[in-house]
Amino acid sequence: MNAALRQALSPARCPSGGLRVHIEGEPCVLRCSGALWVLNHRTLIAADLHLEKGSAFAARGQMLPPYDSRATLDRLEAEIDALQPAAVVLLGDSFHDARSVGRMAADDKARLDRLAAGRDWIWLEGNHDIAALAGAMDDLVGEVVETMALGSLRLIHEPQPSVQPGEIAGHLHPAARVAAHGRGVRRPCFVTDGRRAVLPAFGAFTGGLDVRDPAIAGLFAEPPMAAALGRDRVHALAWETLR
C-alpha cells in the first residue's frame, strides 16, 4: 500500500475484527459482515441483500434452498444487535426481483418489520428491486429514496463514472482472490481508495465479481485497497497479491 493510500485511509484494526478507515474524511468501519458502519452518524449500511433469491430461482425451476432470506436476516440482525444503529440504509437490490416481497415467508417478513422498528430505515432503489419497492411500499416499513447524503458521504446503489468523492455504492458485488500453498481463496470484499467505496454484497446467495474487473478497478485512478471478509476479521489485501 503506497503512502498516499495509507494516508487517506489511515487504517486500523478494531477489536471486533473490522477495519477502521476514513472515506472522504468520514470515519467508517469495514465490518466482517460486509456492512459499513458510519461512526459519527451511528448508521449501518448494507448493500445487495438480494432477499428471496432462492425462491426466485425456484420459481424458474431450480430449487435452491429457501433459507437464504433468513440467513441474510440472521446476519443483519446480529449487526443491529451489536451496534444498535440509529439508522439502517440498505443500499439497493435488497430484493432479488419484483415479486420478492410477496414470496417472503411470513416470519421472515415479520422479523424484517421488527428490525426496522424504532430507527430510521431507508431502502435505496437498485436495478433489481426498484419494482419490488414501488409495488410493496404499503407492506414495508421504512422509506424509499434514490440516493441520499450522509455527512461527507453520498449513498447510491450503482457507482457513477469518473471521480465521485464520498460515494458509497454497491451493485458490483466485489470479490477478491488470493492464492498460496496451492490453493486459492476467494472472498467478498470492500474496495476503497479513501475517496469512494464499493461494498460487498450482503446477501447469503450473492456471487461476486473480481475486483480487478475493469467495472470495479476502473472506478479508481490508483490501485485501491481490497478488504476481504474473513471469518472473524477483515483482511486488507495488497492489490498486487490479488489473483
Next chain:
Amino acid sequence: MFADWFASRGWSPRRHQLEMIAAAEAGSHALLVAPTGGGKTLAGFLPSLVELAERGPRPAFGPGSGVHTLYLSPLKALTTDVERNLMTPIREIGLNIHVESRTGDTKQSKKARQREFPPDILLTTPEQLALFCAWDGAREYFADLKCVVLDEVHAIWSGKRGDLLSLGLGRLQQFAPGMRRVALSATVDDPEMIAGWLRPGRPSTAARSPYPFHGEGTARPVSSLSRSDGEGDHAKHGGGVDRDVTIVRGDPGAPPVIDVLVSEGHVPWAGHTGQHAIPEVYEALKRSGMTLIFVNTRWQAEFVFQSLWAINEDDLPIALHHGSLAAEQRRKVEAAMARGDLRAVVCTSTLDLGIDWGDVDLVIQLAAPKGASRLVQRIGRANHRLDEPSRALMVPASRFEMLECQAAREAVAANAFDWEPVHTGTLDTLAQHVMGCACSEPFAMDDLYTEITGCGPYRGLTYEQFEEVVDLVATGGYALRTYERFARIVRTRDGKWTVRNAQTAQRHRMNVGTIVAAATLNVRIASRRGASLGGASKQLIGGRKVGEAEENYFEQMSPGDTFVFAGQVWAFQGINGMDALVTHAQDKDPKIPSWGGSKFPMSTSLADRVRAMIQDRDHWRVLPPDVQEWLELQAARSVIPDAETLLVETFPRGSRHFLVAYPFEGGLAHGTLCMLLTRRLDRLGVGPLGFVCTDYSLAIWSIKPMDGLDLGALFEPDMLGDDLESWLAESFMMKRTFRNCALISGLIEKRQPGNEKTGRQVTFSTDLIYDVLRRHQPDHLLLKTARADAAAGLLDVARLGQLLTRIKGQIRHVPLERPSPFCVPVLVQIGRERVGGGQAAEMILDASAYGFDEADLIAEVMADAPPELAGAE
C-alpha cells in the same frame, strides 16, 4: 450361414461364443467374462445377428419395426470402433441388418432420422440411454427391443454411471419385458457380483446375492401396504425378471510374460516418476514394436513424454495420450496407432479400455500398478491374440514400489484379481432418473418403486427413501415447504406424477446423463486482439485449443508461471470465462511442478500381498539385492513389522518431531487418517505442523515430541465418528462433492437453454448454498448423499475403518534417534499438506494481508484519533 462365414476366414466359433448363443436360445440373460482378445464383442452380438438373419421382412412401421438390439459402451470411441467391426461380418455374410451409432457427437439430423426410422442395432452410451428414458414416447420406441449388450461392464457397474445404467435397464425392461441383458466383462475376481448387478428384479435367493433386498423383512409403512407386491409384480415385469443370468467364461489366454526393470541393478530409495529408468525404457522401445507406456497420472505422462523426447536420438515416433488433451488430438494419435505409424504412446487410463489400436508389441507400466486387475487389463493391450503371451515390463520408481510390482506380478501369476466393495445405488443419480421418467410419461409411485427396487444397486431402497427422492425432484426436498407452487413435477388427476411443463422437460433433457467431472477449463493459446476502436488496451483472447485441465490446477497459478502441458512448456496468462489462456514459453524448466498423486490407491488385495512379503524373509530373495539390503537395514535400525501389526516410528529431526506409520492401505485412506490424527494431536497439544502420505506410509511432524503419547488411544477407531463429521463439514472437498450431487440430482442445472453456466460460477454459488443448507437443514438428502460419496470415494473411509480395526491393540511403537530406512520415501515425497483444515483459508488470507497488527496499529492510529471515536465501535 455363420458357420460358413467363420470357415471362410479360417476360424471356428469359440466355445464361449457358442455358449452365448445357447444362453440366448434358452432365453437367459448372460454375462461373458473373458480376457481381452477373445472375440468378446462378437460373442455378445452373435445371438442378435443370428436372430436378425432368421427373421422375415421387417415392417416399415408398427410392431416389429423398432430397435432389436441396443449396444451400450462406456466410451464414445468404442461405439464407432464396434460399428466398424460389426459391419464386416454383416457385409461379408450379406445380411440385411441396419446398424447405426448415436453419441453426443452425432448430428442432429441423423438423430432425428433415427427416431423416425430406428436401426436394427443401435450403438450408443449410457448417457444416451438416460436421455432415451426421458423421451416422450420412449415406451413405444423400445417396445420391440429383444436384447441389450453392455460392453466393458467391469469398468462401469460399480459407480454412479453404473447406477444410471442399471436404472435405465430397469426402464427398458418395463418397455420390453422379454428383453435379454447381455454383459461383457474383462476377467474379474467375482463375476457373481456383476451378475447380481445385471439380474433384473429381486433375487429369488437373497442370501446368495451380493445385493440382498434389504427392504424384505423390515416393516413397510402403512401408506404403502396397499401396493401390489410379490408375485403380482413379476407378471407385470414379464418374462425378463424371472430369468437368471448365465455366466459364460472365456478361455484364459496364454499367461503373460511380465518382467520388472531394475535399472542398472538399482532401485531408487524414493520417488514416483521413474525418471532414473528413462534411458532403459528408451532402449526397450528401440528393441520392440509398438509400445504402450502406461503411467498413473496425466502429469506423469507429460513428464515421461518430455524425458523420452529429450533423449530420442533416433527420432522414434513417440506420442502422448491422456484425458486432458483435446479430443481432436487424441483422435489423431489413435489413428496413427491404428495405421502402425507410432513406436510408442505414453498414456494414462484413457487407453485402458477395449479399443483395438493396432498391434501392440509391449506394454510398459511405468511406476506402480496399484492393482492386479488394472495391470492385467493394461497388459492385455499387448498382442490381441489369445494363444500368444502378452509381454509387459514394470518399472518401479521406488523400493516400496518394487515390492508392489513384485506382489502384482505374483498376483497375476496366481490369477488373483482385485475385488470391489458392494456398491449401493446413489440417491442423486436416482433423482435424475425419476425426473427423466416423469418427463417421458406420468408415473405412479408404487409402480416406479417396484421398478427401481428391481435394479441391482437399488434393491435395498426403502419406500421412505424413494419418497424423499421424489420430494427432492419435485420441490428440492426442503423442510420449509414454500416451493410447492414451483414444483418441477406435479400430480395428475389420477395421482400420477408428471413433469410440470414442456420447458421443464427440455431443461432436464439438456442436463441428463451428467455424471459430473471436475470443472475443467479449456487450455487455449492466447492471442492479443488489436485495439481497433478508441485505443482501449489490448485484450487477450483464446485461440487454438490445446486441451483441458482441471480448474483447480490453475487456481494456484499467477500470470507468467510456466508449466508443462500437452508435451510443451507454456506460460499461463490468465483465465477468461471457461478458457485458461497460455502462450508458448521460452524456458525449458517449468516453474510450477506438475505433480499429482495417483488417482488409484493401491488395491486392498495387493496391499495384503505387500505386507505379507515384507514380513517373510524367504520371500525377500526374489527382490533385487539393494532392496534386500534396505529391508535388512530396516530390521537392524528399527523393526520389520509383521503383517498384522502397525509399525509406528517416532524420532526428532531438526527442530521438529516426526511420527511415521506404515499401514499400506493406499493414499486416500492415509490422507483421511492424517487429517483425523492431526486433529487429535492438536487437541493433545503437541502442535502438529504438517503431514504427507504415500500409498505405503504416512508422516506427521509436530512442535513437541509424540513418543510419549498413548498410541492406542491416538489410533482408536472412534475417530471415524464425531472427528470425521466435524472435519468433513468444514472441508473444501465436501463442497466439491456437494456440488456434484446437486448437479447430478438436477437441483442445480449446469446447462440452460441459451447459456451454459461455467464451472466457476456453479462452484461459487454451490459453496454458498452448501453453507446455508448445512446451517438450516443439516439432514437434507443431498448433504447426506454428499457425505456418503465423500466417505466412499475420496476418503476411503471403509478401508480406513478396516485398517483401524485390524491394528487395534497391534501397534508396534519404535522410538528412534534418527530416521529409519523405511521412512525415507515418505519424507522426501512431494505434496506435503500443512495442517489447517478449515483454518487454512483464513491463514492464506492472513498471510496475504498487510501486517495490520492489532497492538502496534491500534497504538499508531489511536495516537492521533479524535477522542470521541476511541472505542466507539
